[in-house]
Amino acid sequence: MSVVEKALRKAREAKQGGAEPVAGEAAAQADANSRPSAPHAFAGAQSPPIVLDRAALRAAGLLPPVAEERRLSSQYRKIKRPLIANAIGRGADRLPNGYLIMLASAMPGEGKTFTALNLALSIATEKDFSVLLVDADVAKPQLSRIFGLEGEQGLLDVLRDPQLDVDSAIRPTDIPTLSFLPAGKSSADATELLASKRMEELAQRLGERDSHRIVLFDTPPLIQTTESPALMHVAGQVLVVVRAESTPQPVLLDALETLQEHPAVSLVLNQSMRSDTAAYYYYGYGEERSDRSTAPPSE
Amino acid sequence: MNAPSLQNTLEDFLDLLRGLWRFRWPALIVAWCLAPLLWIGIFMIPNTYESYAKVFVDTRTALSEATEGLSIASPMDSEIERVRDALLGGPELRKVANDTGLMAGALTGAQQQAVIANLRKNIDITGNLEPRSTMALFTITYRDPNRTRSLQVVDHLLNTFVEGTLGGKQQGSEEAEKFLTRQIAAYGERLSTSEQRLAAFKKQNVGLLPGEQGDYFSHLQTSMSDLTKDKERLSLELRKRAVLSQQLHAGQQFTAGPGDSGTQNPAALDTEGQIAQAQQKLNQLLLKFTNKYPDVMALRQTLKQLKAREAAQIAAAKRGDLGAAAQLSLTANPVYQKLQEQYDAEGVTIASIQQEISDREQEIAKLRSMISTAPEVQAQYAKLTRDYNVTRTQYDALLGRLDRARLGQQAATTGVVKFQVIDPPTAEFAPVAPRRALLILGALILSFAVGGGVAYLMQLLRPVFVSQRQLGAVTGLPVLGSVSMAWLDERRSVLRSERRRYLWAMAGLAVLGLGILVLQAHIYSLFGGVHA
Ligand SMILES: Nc1ncnc2c1ncn2[C@@H]1O[C@H](COP(=O)(O)OP(=O)(O)OP(=O)(O)O)[C@@H](O)[C@H]1O
Numbered sequence: 001m002s003v004v005e006k007a008l009r010k011a012r013e014a015k016q017g018g019a020e021p022v023a024g025e026a027a028a029q030a031d032a033n034s035r036p037s038a039p040h041a042f043a044g045a046q047s048p049p050i051v052l053d054r055a056a057l058r059a060a061g062l063l064p065p066v067a068e069e070r071r072l073s074s075q076y077r078k079i080k081r082p083l084i085a086n087a088i089g090r091g092a093d094r095l096p097n098g099y100l101i102m103l104a105s106a107m108p109g110e111g112k113t114f115t116a117l118n119l120a121l122s123i124a125t126e127k128d129f130s131v132l133l134v135d136a137d138v139a140k141p142q143l144s145r146i147f148g149l150e151g152e153q154g155l156l157d158v159l160r161d162p163q164l165d166v167d168s169a170i171r172p173t174d175i176p177t178l179s180f181l182p183a184g185k186s187s188a189d190a191t192e193l194l195a196s197k198r199m200e201e202l203a204q205r206l207g208e209r210d211s212h213r214i215v216l217f218d219t220p221p222l223i224q225t226t227e228s229p230a231l232m233h234v235a236g237q238v239l240v241v242v243r244a245e246s247t248p249q250p251v252l253l254d255a256l257e258t259l260q261e262h263p264a265v266s267l268v269l270n271q272s273m274r275s276d277t278a279a280y281y282y283y284g285y286g287e288e289r290s291d292r293s294t295a296p297p298s299e
Numbered sequence: 300m301n302a303p304s305l306q307n308t309l310e311d312f313l314d315l316l317r318g319l320w321r322f323r324w325p326a327l328i329v330a331w332c333l334a335p336l337l338w339i340g341i342f343m344i345p346n347t348y349e350s351y352a353k354v355f356v357d358t359r360t361a362l363s364e365a366t367e368g369l370s371i372a373s374p375m376d377s378e379i380e381r382v383r384d385a386l387l388g389g390p391e392l393r394k395v396a397n398d399t400g401l402m403a404g405a406l407t408g409a410q411q412q413a414v415i416a417n418l419r420k421n422i423d424i425t426g427n428l429e430p431r432s433t434m435a436l437f438t439i440t441y442r443d444p445n446r447t448r449s450l451q452v453v454d455h456l457l458n459t460f461v462e463g464t465l466g467g468k469q470q471g472s473e474e475a476e477k478f479l480t481r482q483i484a485a486y487g488e489r490l491s492t493s494e495q496r497l498a499a500f501k502k503q504n505v506g507l508l509p510g511e512q513g514d515y516f517s518h519l520q521t522s523m524s525d526l527t528k529d530k531e532r533l534s535l536e537l538r539k540r541a542v543l544s545q546q547l548h549a550g551q552q553f554t555a556g557p558g559d560s561g562t563q564n565p566a567a568l569d570t571e572g573q574i575a576q577a578q579q580k581l582n583q584l585l586l587k588f589t590n591k592y593p594d595v596m597a598l599r600q601t602l603k604q605l606k607a608r609e610a611a612q613i614a615a616a617k618r619g620d621l622g623a624a625a626q627l628s629l630t631a632n633p634v635y636q637k638l639q640e641q642y643d644a645e646g647v648t649i650a651s652i653q654q655e656i657s658d659r660e661q662e663i664a665k666l667r668s669m670i671s672t673a674p675e676v677q678a679q680y681a682k683l684t685r686d687y688n689v690t691r692t693q694y695d696a697l698l699g700r701l702d703r704a705r706l707g708q709q710a711a712t713t714g715v716v717k718f719q720v721i722d723p724p725t726a727e728f729a730p731v732a733p734r735r736a737l738l739i740l741g742a743l744i745l746s747f748a749v750g751g752g753v754a755y756l757m758q759l760l761r762p763v764f765v766s767q768r769q770l771g772a773v774t775g776l777p778v779l780g781s782v783s784m785a786w787l788d789e790r791r792s793v794l795r796s797e798r799r800r801y802l803w804a805m806a807g808l809a810v811l812g813l814g815i816l817v818l819q820a821h822i823y824s825l826f827g828g829v830h831a
């Protein structure tokens with residue numbers, strides 16, 4: 001079962017099943033409903049929801065092929081847990097602004113966008129959380145492009161125009177717990193805008209809306225750009241994507257140098273070619289248990 | 300505790316392999332470049348063929364028999380050495396080199412020297428001694444890039460060896476004889492020098508040496524007692540002479556009476572006879588003695604007197620003065636004459652005794668003066684004598700041995716088979732060196748290893764991250780997890796074809812190596828120009 005399917009199923013259940021929730025899910029559902037805003041509430045009512053075209057996303061190389069979904073989703077599940085714990089955890093686990101997670105990488109093409117989307121989908125399957133995916137890579141707004149939102153109102157417009165409400169620029173998707181903020185209309189001062197004080201304020205505001213919302217920023221690579229340091233100040237957590245067998249060690253270490261002051265930097269190894277059988281067995285086991293808890297093992 | 304660390308090392312190792320795998324193509328390219336170079340190098344090494352011959356030899360020769368007991372090194376070993384030296388000697392090898400065409404290119408002396416040295420280096424002569432016997436198995440081995448020539452060289456050496464051994468039967472004893480003769484000559488020389496030295500010493504130190512007269516002191520003693528004896532004798536003789544002189548003065552009384560002087564002629568005749576007698580006696584004496592000899596001088600005096608008297612007698616007789624003649628013949632009176640003779644003889648005796656006394660006195664003085672050096676001289680003498688005796692004994696022993704050697708030679712020439720060629724010159728058709736198959740394989744493996752080394756170096760120079768664990772270790776940051784490569788299935792075909800290509804490229808090199816290995820003989824002949 002794909003992440004998207006799972007998310008969609010969850011959405012369907014939420015629509016019709018408010019009346020007859022599954023017994024096990026009742027508490028969570030109730031808890032979620034008691035939040036200041038329901039998952040769908042922050043999406044602009046006027047904007048039509050983005051339909052996630054799985055085939056197109058796969059074709060664009062942003063979703064894993066069907067055959068490997070299980071494996072990758074289990075890997076992402078393992079990655080998202082500590083991130084969520086830091087974002088919304090209780091007591092000491094909780095980091096200041098932990099719900100603002102910046103996806104970074106030393107070099108281009110390491111898989112930030114891929115990780116951002118897949119991680120977002122993975123988090124979206126969690127009933128307790130909603131995810132806002134922000135395309136902060138204004139130079140190469142890959143997500144905006146694939147969703148057909150290039151040039152549409154987005155992050156840059158909101159930054160440029162203080163009058164504009166950010167909520168109006170956020171697009172809902174066909175997965176209720178997942179919404180998307182496009183990059184916006186590109187301009188020459190894009191970099192400055194991203195590095196501006198207003199960016200900080202905006203980011204702050206995005207999280208404040210919902211205590212169970214997690215905001216994922218897809219950003220440009222660290223070594224080439226000046227936007228990332230600004231975002232870094234805002235983000236409570238930085239997840240650095242490292243492409244296995246490709247990123248040179250010194251390059252990564254240089255990039256990490258710029259993140260030195262950040263208190264919560266963690267890494268993820270992407271495109272690993274290793275067939276770690278022991279780990280795979282373990283994750284596989286975890287995945288099955290997780291599947292059972294969310295849906296009957298129909299497949 | 301142990302298991303995780305073991306697993307860690309295993310993981311490290313797998314990480315390393317993965318790191319190396321990234322540079323598989325550079326590694327393979329290096330191997331592909333290196334291996335052919337090495338192979339070419341291997342074919343540049345000229346082939347070496349080995350030929351050998353085996354000879355069974357009885358090393359019991361006249362030499363060992365004759366020289367038995369002489370201080371010569373273990374005869375067997377020296378025999379092998381002798382053979383080796385004989386075969387590997389410069390002249391012999393030069394002959395071999397000339398006959399086998401090895402010398403063709405060498406023009407200068409240095410080049411020829413090098414050819415000979417090389418020849419010597421490549422010849423191996425080993426002798427296996429049968430324990431406790433006189434048999435030895437000689438193996439002559441030679442290595443050369445040219446198989447035919449290697450055979451020729453061994454053949455040549457074998458012939459020399461056999462001839463040497465054949466001739467060696469006599470040669471052995473001849474040599475022994477020669478050796479002994481040489482020794483004898485040397486000892487003879489030594490003997491004669493020591494003899495001469497002894498003689499010279501003796502001459503120099505006469506009287507000081509122990510001999511028939513005894514040693515120095517007894518010699519001195521006898522000399523002194525002889526002196527006293529001589530002195531006594533002298534005084535005796537002097538007294539005798541005094542008496543004779545008295546009698547001679549009273550000689551007138553003997554003057555003959557008238558009866559006696561009746562015969563003139565006898566008197567004259569007598570004088571004449573006396574002259575003849577004296578002359579004869581003088582002649583006799585002169586045969587033995589010089590003119591200075593007292594007897595000779597006395598006789599001459601007498602002869603002169605006799606002749607004067609004869610002349611006077613003849614003159615008187617002519618005048619007819621018989622009285623004068625008679626008077627003259629007084630001296631011819633036998634008694635008078637006798638007395639005169641005795642007196643003269645006494646004078647001679649006295650003179651000789653005096654001479655003797657003076658000699659003895661001189662000798663005694665000399666002996667006295669030598670009293671301090673005498674013991675030394677005696678010691679020296681003893682040493683010289685001993686030397687002489689030792690040399691003499693050796694010399695005699697050698698002479699005896701030479702005799703025996705001559706006998707032994709006769710025994711040897713009666714014909715015992717002394718050698719047998721067990722393996723005539725033989726050579727494998729395959730070269731013994733270089734072991735090209737091994738080298739080709741080695742070069743292949745080495746090339747791959749060097750490729751691996753290059754990959755390793757590149758991996759060190761351009762390190763990447765291959766595992767979650769390593770990523771955490773290098774950065775010191777928490778690693779939340781790893782996401783595996785998606786589209787592996789699709790990519791797998793690409794990867795697989797790439798891997799297939801890679802393996803083909805690798806196998807290609809290996810197959811090329813094996814092909815070269817199989818066809819090495821042909822390939823070597825292609826390189827013929829290089830080796831010629
Ligand atoms: N886990 C993965 N398995 C397979 N392919 C992946 C994986 N992660 C990323 N990729 C591929 O790598 C390429 C680059 O990924 P992505 O666009 O996410 O990188 P990026 O860091 O966002 O690059 P950029 O800095 O240019 O925005 C994409 O073609 C994507 O399909």
Ligand SMILES: [Mg+2]
Pocket residue numbers: 112113114137140142218
């Ligand atoms: Mg991107």
